[in-house]
Amino acid sequence: MQVTRINPEWIWNRALRVNITDTYISHTSTDKTTIPHEKPALHRTLMREFEKFLKSTESTIFHEIIKGTTPDNHALYASKTFVTQRKKLIIDWYNAYGPLQVGFAAKLPNEIGVTRDKERPRRNRIDVFMEEAGAVWWVVNVLDRIGGIGAYRDCLAIKPKETSVTTANSLTIEVPNPMLTNINWGAAEAARKGEGVGQILQEGNKNIASPTWQVPYSSLLKWVIEYINQYLKENTYFTNENPWDVTRNSFGKKDIANANKTTGHRITTVAAPRNLSGYIWLLIQQQLEKTPNIDYYPCRNFENCAQELVGTSAISRRKWCSDACRLTSDRENKQTK
Ligand SMILES: [Zn+2]
Numbered sequence: 528m529q530v531t532r533i534n535p536e537w538i539w540n541r542a543l544r545v546n547i548t549d550t551y552i553s554h555t556s557t558d559k560t561t562i563p564h565e566k567p568a569l570h571r572t573l574m575r576e577f578e579k580f581l582k583s584t585e586s587t588i589f590h591e592i593i594k595g596t597t598p599d600n601h602a603l604y605a606s607k608t609f610v611t612q613r614k615k616l617i618i619d620w621y622n623a624y625g626p627l628q629v630g631f632a633a634k635l636p637n638e639i640g641v642t643r644d645k646e647r648p649r650r651n652r653i654d655v656f657m658e659e660a661g662a663v664w665w666v667v668n669v670l671d672r673i674g675g676i677g678a679y680r681d682c683l684a685i686k687p688k689e690t691s692v693t694t695a696n697s698l699t700i701e702v703p704n705p706m707l708t709n710i711n712w713g714a715a716e717a718a719r720k721g722e723g724v725g726q727i728l729q730e731g732n733k734n735i736a737s738p739t740w741q742v743p744y745s746s747l748l749k750w751v752i753e754y755i756n757q758y759l760k761e762n763t764y765f766t767n768e769n770p771w772d773v774t775r776n777s778f779g780k781k782d783i784a785n786a787n788k789t790t791g792h793r794i795t796t797v798a799a800p801r802n803l804s805g806y807i808w809l810l811i812q813q814q815l816e817k818t819p820n821i822d823y824y825p826c827r828n829f830e831n832c833a834q835e836l837v838g839t840s841a842i843s844r845r846k847w848c849s850d851a852c853r854l855t856s857d858r859e860n861k862q863t864k
Contacts, residue, residue: 661708
């Protein structure tokens with residue numbers, strides 16, 4: 528069995544009328560869907576959106592420091608700026624791509640207040656969304672750092688297969704601080720317990736979370752895999768692709784234009800997302816597996832669509848993420864001529 532792709536038939540409904548209470552997010556589904564081949568690097572979009580959220584709340588932290596009332600992480604997440612910015616992040620995401628998770632999921636490791644192995648409702652919860660967005664932000668940043676891509680293009684890539692385990696233990700890498708998320712297990716727990724160096728800054732007589740954290744490469748890899756495994760377990764499964772009756776296009780979609788061409792049946796195992804989370808973590812898995820031999824570049828309409836595309840060389844690149852982007856730009860070109 529060789530799994531080489533995500534179920535090409537999978538799509539996900541976007542959201543309308545998103546409403547946020549203290550704990551829950553409610554919405555109505557639209558007929559508009561998120562289509563995988565138009566969003567081949569959606570994990571990176573969520574990473575950047577969470578990064579924007581962190582940036583937008585920086586001034587609050589600064590303000591609190593001046594007042595000498597630096598709150599801890601939990602207090603920060605409850606403060607007004609956080610609540611407003613968090614609301615914006617969630618509503619924008621739901622409208623553009625849909626909810627991450629719906630339904631139920633197994634409890635997370637070390638989760639308090641939930642009986643072991645019991646399932647808890649994760650349907651549209653604010654804390655679950657923020658925890659996951661934070662995990663995506665941290666994991667993708669670490670993978671980018673290891674691969675020397677994205678914001679870390681100036682850093683040398685690390686080749687896991689060529690790095691001996693002894694070397695990896697002493698190879699210290701600076702990455703974003705997982706304490707800036709509201710995750711309480713894995714890397715975030717380790718940072719809070721004082722593993723690694725530099726996670727705490729002294730401001731006056733206050734301790735605050737530093738933007739960065741220095742830890743050995745082997746620990747980073749362990750935590751990244753721990754997060755990925757957990758989310759894959761909750762949100763994905765294996766299945767058989769529908770047997771081929773119509774030839775599929777390069778994205779794996781059945782192409783009606785080929786309906787008259789004869790083709791033999793072919794059996795293919797694919798990884799299937801249960802929800803948008805599953806799709807995002809499968810993309811992260813792809814980046815983990817291919818690092819450092821994977822890279823991304825922006826769609827030519829990136830300023831409007833925020834999508835990156837997968838590519839490792841300048842040759843035979845797609846220019847646009849979707850027909851919508853290609854058409855928008857055609858229109859703009861005509862107007863400027
Ligand atoms: Zn685009």
